[in-house]
């Protein structure tokens with residue numbers, strides 16, 4: 001199962017599991033503003049593509 005990281009690796013802001021987050025194939029995790037505006041949908045760690053993480057309903 002995909003590990004659901006809960007903080008943005010760029011700004012360290014918490015990301016709620018039911019809010020929009022972006023991940024790369026290595027599961028680097030970023031909030032939407034950082035992924036979109038700061039990184040332009042390219043992972044700064046591995047240069048991979050950032051895609052929107054599927055949301056998970058709270059248990």
Ligand SMILES: [Zn+2]
Nearest residue numbers: 008011031034
């Ligand atoms: Zn962020």
Ligand SMILES: [Zn+2]
Nearest residue numbers: 024028043046
């Ligand atoms: Zn990455």
